[in-house]
Amino acid sequence: MRFSPIAQISRSALNHNVARLQQVAPHSKIMAVLKANAYGHGLVQMAQWLKGIDGFGLARIEEALALRDSGINARMVLLEGVFSEADLEQAASHQLDVVIHDAEQVALLCQAQLSQPLRIWLKIDTGMHRLGVQPDEFAALYQQLTESTNVQQPLNLMTHFAVADELENPQTVKQIQCFNRLTAQLPGERTLCNSAGALSWPAAHGDWIRPGLALFGGNPMVGGRAAGQQLQPVMTMRSKVLAVRDLAAGEPVGYGQSWRSNNATRIAVVAMGYGDGYPRHAVSGTPVLINGQRYPLAGRVSMDMITVDVGSAKVQVGDDVVLWGQGLGVEEIAECASTIAYELLCSTTARVAYEYID
Numbered sequence: 001m002r003f004s005p006i007a008q009i010s011r012s013a014l015n016h017n018v019a020r021l022q023q024v025a026p027h028s029k030i031m032a033v034l035k036a037n038a039y040g041h042g043l044v045q046m047a048q049w050l051k052g053i054d055g056f057g058l059a060r061i062e063e064a065l066a067l068r069d070s071g072i073n074a075r076m077v078l079l080e081g082v083f084s085e086a087d088l089e090q091a092a093s094h095q096l097d098v099v100i101h102d103a104e105q106v107a108l109l110c111q112a113q114l115s116q117p118l119r120i121w122l123k124i125d126t127g128m129h130r131l132g133v134q135p136d137e138f139a140a141l142y143q144q145l146t147e148s149t150n151v152q153q154p155l156n157l158m159t160h161f162a163v164a165d166e167l168e169n170p171q172t173v174k175q176i177q178c179f180n181r182l183t184a185q186l187p188g189e190r191t192l193c194n195s196a197g198a199l200s201w202p203a204a205h206g207d208w209i210r211p212g213l214a215l216f217g218g219n220p221m222v223g224g225r226a227a228g229q230q231l232q233p234v235m236t237m238r239s240k241v242l243a244v245r246d247l248a249a250g251e252p253v254g255y256g257q258s259w260r261s262n263n264a265t266r267i268a269v270v271a272m273g274y275g276d277g278y279p280r281h282a283v284s285g286t287p288v289l290i291n292g293q294r295y296p297l298a299g300r301v302s303m304d305m306i307t308v309d310v311g312s313a314k315v316q317v318g319d320d321v322v323l324w325g326q327g328l329g330v331e332e333i334a335e336c337a338s339t340i341a342y343e344l345l346c347s348t349t350a351r352v353a354y355e356y357i358d
């Protein structure tokens, strides 16, 4: 028996989520965002499972080249752009779309000597204030790019939302209006929506949606749960009980003795710790599934283990544990650790084994 964590990755859940996103945004193509090792699910494997999808979004050129090397021919977009002429040439020769998000990148692209024109997305900063050209410089930069022989025409248009996960926040409408005002008369394809935009802002679906988290079954909406969006968790983090301890009332558990039992109880020690990517800041009371039942985490998370208060339940060494995934939403665990589902999914460490199923 294996007493170490396994991230089980479900193909049927991934297919379900793709179908769900197609249903939510029926007139848009899907750019599956696979940055950060496909949110911890395995970059190449996820791209292979998603063969047939319209395209992929990546943060860094290395990620896209890894996919090309493994024989993936689909359209790919480098969401952060590239930073040297050599990278521009690599992007052009590997048929990678590049996001252009500031005046320096426009200049670099227009002056480069490229073997072939590049497909680009000009990104507008409509309020996120991270990447993107400013609304008042957009027209001039757009003009320069339309005149460049290094650019495949027509060029494409993009923006990114800051608070699409907050339904009541008027900022998203302002961002959509700003984008539409600047781009109304222009040709080319448009993309505005991450997962939260795709799920909640249909007016912004455009030609392409760019889901990451939702593909993997996470609900990006504030306070959201996967089931609330009819999504299924692709990753289920599993492990085993490696020891059980009976405790007298008032006895502490773990480092710092931060938790004490009120009554006589049983503690299950589970093979999963922050060295595997379980969040160290998960508080006592964070739910853990053992044999399908929820029990509270008791005491501090260690590097290789957590301790769980199972009361009087007949829990034994070797019993099955789910840390998040099927039956226990990753969003809930993230909240108990004051973080977000995104961070938990992409924090699994190298010693966690992966099992790809159905």
Ligand SMILES: *Cc1c(COP(=O)(O)O)cnc(C)c1O
Pocket (backbone or CB within 6 Å): 033, 035, 079, 160, 193, 194, 195, 196, 210, 211, 212, 213, 214, 220
């Ligand atoms: C990461 C990212 C996405 C995907 O975001 P999710 O919230 O995971 O759907 C989309 N677009 C851009 C530009 C990104 O950086």
